[in-house]
Amino acid sequence: xxxxxxxxxxxxxxxxxxxxxxxxxxxxxxxxxxxxxxxxxxxxxxxxxxxxxxxxxxxxxxxxxxxxxxxxxxxxxxxxxxxxxxxxxxxxxxxxxxxxxxxxxxxxxxxxxxxxxxxxxxxxxxxxxxxxxxxxxxxxxxxxxxxxxxxxxxxxxxxxxxxxxxxxxxxxxxxxxxxxxxxxxxxxxxxxxxxxxxxxxxxxxxxxxxxxxxxxxxxxxxxxxxxxxxxxxxxxxxxxxxxxxxxxxxxxxxxxxxxxxxxxxxxxxxxxxxxxxxxxxxxxxxxxxxxxxxxxxxxxxxxxxxxxxxxxxxxxxxxxxxxxxxxxxxxxxxxxxxxxxxxxxxxxxxxxxxxxxxxxxxxxxxxxxxxxxxxxxxxxxxxxxxxxxxxxxxxxxxxxxxxxxxxxxxxxxxxxxxxxxxxxxxxxxxxxxxxxxxxxxxxxxxxxxxxxxxxxxxxxxxxxxxxxxxxxxxxxxxxxxxxxxxxxxxxxxxxxxxxxxxxxxxxxxxxxxxxxxxxxxxxxxxxxxxxxxxxxxxxxxxxxxxxxxxxxxxxxxxxxxxxxxxxxxxxxxxxxxxxxxxxxxxxxxxxxxxxxxxxxxxxxxxxxxxxxxxxxxxxxxxxxxxxxxxxxxxxxxxxxxxxxxxxxxxxxxxxxxxxxxxxxxxxxxxxxxxxxxxxxxxxxxxxxxxxxxxxxxxx
DNA sequence: ATGACCAATTGA
DNA sequence: CAATTGGTCATG
Numbered sequence: 001x002x003x004x005x006x007x008x009x010x011x012x013x014x015x016x017x018x019x020x021x022x023x024x025x026x027x028x029x030x031x032x033x034x035x036x037x038x039x040x041x042x043x044x045x046x047x048x049x050x051x052x053x054x055x056x057x058x059x060x061x062x063x064x065x066x067x068x069x070x071x072x073x074x075x076x077x078x079x080x081x082x083x084x085x086x087x088x089x090x091x092x093x094x095x096x097x098x099x100x101x102x103x104x105x106x107x108x109x110x111x112x113x114x115x116x117x118x119x120x121x122x123x124x125x126x127x128x129x130x131x132x133x134x135x136x137x138x139x140x141x142x143x144x145x146x147x148x149x150x151x152x153x154x155x156x157x158x159x160x161x162x163x164x165x166x167x168x169x170x171x172x173x174x175x176x177x178x179x180x181x182x183x184x185x186x187x188x189x190x191x192x193x194x195x196x197x198x199x200x201x202x203x204x205x206x207x208x209x210x211x212x213x214x215x216x217x218x219x220x221x222x223x224x225x226x227x228x229x230x231x232x233x234x235x236x237x238x239x240x241x242x243x244x245x246x247x248x249x250x251x252x253x254x255x256x257x258x259x260x261x262x263x264x265x266x267x268x269x270x271x272x273x274x275x276x277x278x279x280x281x282x283x284x285x286x287x288x289x290x291x292x293x294x295x296x297x298x299x300x301x302x303x304x305x306x307x308x309x310x311x312x313x314x315x316x317x318x319x320x321x322x323x324x325x326x327x328x329x330x331x332x333x334x335x336x337x338x339x340x341x342x343x344x345x346x347x348x349x350x351x352x353x354x355x356x357x358x359x360x361x362x363x364x365x366x367x368x369x370x371x372x373x374x375x376x377x378x379x380x381x382x383x384x385x386x387x388x389x390x391x392x393x394x395x396x397x398x399x400x401x402x403x404x405x406x407x408x409x410x411x412x413x414x415x416x417x418x419x420x421x422x423x424x425x426x427x428x429x430x431x432x433x434x435x436x437x438x439x440x441x442x443x444x445x446x447x448x449x450x451x452x453x454x455x456x457x458x459x460x461x462x463x464x465x466x467x468x469x470x471x472x473x474x475x476x477x478x479x480x481x482x483x484x485x486x487x488x489x490x491x492x493x494x495x496x497x498x499x500x501x502x503x504x505x506x507x508x509x510x511x512x513x514x515x516x517x518x519x520x521x522x523x524x525x526x527x528x529x530x531x532x533x534x535x536x537x538x539x540x541x542x543x544x545x546x547x548x549x550x551x552x553x554x555x556x557x558x559x560x561x562x563x564x565x566x567x568x569x570x571x572x573x574x575x576x577x578x579x580x581x582x583x584x585x586x587x588x589x590x591x592x593x594x595x596x597x598x599x600x601x602x603x604x605x606x607x608x609x610x611x612x613x614x615x616x617x618x619x620x621x622x623x624x625x626x627x628x629x630x631x632x633x634x635x636x637x638x639x640x641x642x643x644x645x646x647x648x649x650x651x652x653x654x655x656x657x658x659x660x661x662x663x664x665x666x667x668x669x670x671x672x673x674x675x676x677x678x679x680x681x682x683x684x685x686x687x688x689x690x691x692x693x694x695x696x697x698x699x
Numbered sequence: 700a701t702g703a704c705c706a707a708t709t710g711a
Numbered sequence: 712c713a714a715t716t717g718g719t720c721a722t723g
Contacts, residue, residue: 052723055723057722057723059700060700061700064700064721064722067723068722068723069723070723071723088723089723090700090701090722090723091700091701091702091721091722092700092701092702092722093700093701095700106723108723109723110723111723112723113723683700684719684720684721685718685719686700686718700722701721701722702720702721702722703719703720703721703722704718704719704720704721705717705718705719705720706716706717706718706719707715707716707717707718708714708715708716708717709713709714709715709716710712710713710714710715711712711713711714
């Protein structure tokens with residue numbers, strides 16, 4: 001292999017052609033000097049074989065988002081391999097790019113400019129990732145260069161010089177892999193199919209108490225047995241670390257990498273290279289791992305795809321599940337969409353027949369967990385508003401007390417803090433900060449109310465509506481729950497995991513663990529009981545996914561129960577989401593939601609996109625948009641001022657407006673294409689930017 | 700983005 | 712009539 005040094009790459013090589021040498025030196029050294037020599041020297045001697053490099057140039061402009069051809073100087077012939085990083089001259093500037101292909105000739109009419117420099121011969125953009133990035137950009141109406149920024153980690157030159165140690169041999173026990181899935185209908189056949197080199201596609205609803213990282217690791221092992229690699233994406237680092245530990249347990253040391261931004265740039269690039277060079281064939285990680293160039297990919301797994309951490313916050317805002325499904329489609333791999341809950345999108349995969357359902361038989365579920373709801377129904381509350389009763393009803397206390405006889409007990413509470421929102425005691429008007437109108441809250445039992453946005457203490461608050469000076473706390477947070485339970489169970493250790501104090505695991509002793517959704521620690525043998533408080537609060541948000549999201553959070557907490565354990569939810573037993581929890585029927589609930597999404601014409605029954613920007617820019621963008629048939633525009637409407645921002649004077653940030661466009665599911669690709677075309681037009685005309693989000697996480 | 704080019708508009 | 716401004720186009 002040739003040394004990938006940049007110096008060698010830019011060395012002017014040419015025999016005899018003084019002019020050319022001068023020009024190259026000039027460009028390398030001072031840039032302008034060559035302009036003096038007006039004679040048109042031919043570019044540096046081109047490579048003998050495939051002298052044309054097709055380069056994806058890294059530009060933020062939508063209308064330039066396509067490959068451009070460059071001449072490969074003979075001196076760079078060996079290094080300018082497909083997938084490598086290069087610097088090229090584009091419109092008078094030096095810009096970065098990736099070589100996507102080498103070719104014998106170009107379709108371009110004019111003269112080709114030479115590559116300026118091969119940054120490194122390391123092929124960091126695998127062909128299948130180049131293809132994937134195109135599909136992702138298309139689907140999300142964004143640019144490939146934005147997608148590539150997500151897909152290829154920043155270079156770390158020192159790390160690149162080190163070789164990647166090859167993984168040792170691993171022996172896979174296919175029988176053990178099958179056994180890990182034997183609790184599920186179609187589970188063993190899924191694993192057998194993977195081990196034989198097949199590409200099954202499944203939506204997997206995990207049974208309560210499932211050691212899902214172990215099951216995932218076994219599915220990966222089965223895939224390895226067929227000589228193929230695998231890729232697992234989890235919502236957060238905590239889950240990725242669990243899967244990583246399970247992979248080590250099943251495959252042995254050094255068979256996989258955990259790709260995570262948390263590990264820092266050097267380690268991240270080292271692990272990426274280990275994958276890209278084929279030294280590791282199994283990857284687990286969060287969002288960005290979905291683009292990892294695993295060799296001979298055989299299986300993609302996404303865990304808990306309903307978690308909005310899977311939604312990338314950077315343009316073009318792709319969702320891990322969609323990236324992995326596109327990839328499975330393009331590369332013909334197996335796909336596993338797993339979770340305790342089932343997203344509506346996952347239910348759609350089953351409805352269209354794209355995937356099969358892998359689930360435990362109803363009987364087994366009933367034996368495994370007992371779920372009940374404590375609380376008054378909405379009807380009862382309507383008749384008697386005081387029927388709400390205690391925040392922690394007797395049945396829930398009993399579940400905690402009985403649970404503590406057998407092991408740890410998990411108490412999920414939807415909000416962190418102490419009293420995260422306050423209202424007028426008399427007229428129930430939400431209490432707001434006098435200075436910035438942020439929400440008031442309490443941070444502890446003996447602190448004055450303070451603003452959640454600007455922190456200003458509100459010592460003498462009085463209601464702007466009715467003049468009353470008393471406050472009440474309609475919502476209580478994890479701190480307050482911990483305090484209350486401490487009084488009720490004075491002899492018991494209480495651990496809290498929420499906000500910035502998240503714990504990954506607990507010891508498994510007889511303690512109470514208070515946690516906010518997503519921050520639940522894992523207990524080694526599972527929790528004896530799981531109690532879900534204030535379920536009404538999770539259902540109170542005004543969002544399309546409110547019920548789906550609430551159920552997902554409950555199932556994820558309830559899923560941590562030990563086999564044979566007890567789950568008690570405090571809330572309205574008549575609510576469909578709680579009924580789905582009691583029946584442990586995530587898929588049934590998701591299927592029901594499909595119907596509602598169809599009626600409301602919302603994703604995934606429709607494709608929806610938002611256009612955000614200044615009022616004028618959004619209007620203008622809509623004017624340039626050629627909608628496909630059956631599509632419609634809603635809005636634009638002004639966006640409410642965001643939290644956290646200080647509303648100090650002298651700020652000239654113009655308010656943002658947002659329009660929503662939507663099209664029937666079948667016209668989704670056409671809608672994305674229309675939006676992309678609009679962005680191309682806008683960028684060519686240098687118009688003010690408008691942010692386009694296709695199927696945004698929240699509406 | 701940057702730069703080139705052309706056409707319409709403005710000012711003396 | 713020249714200078715300026717604005718829109719369009721190409722960038723390899």
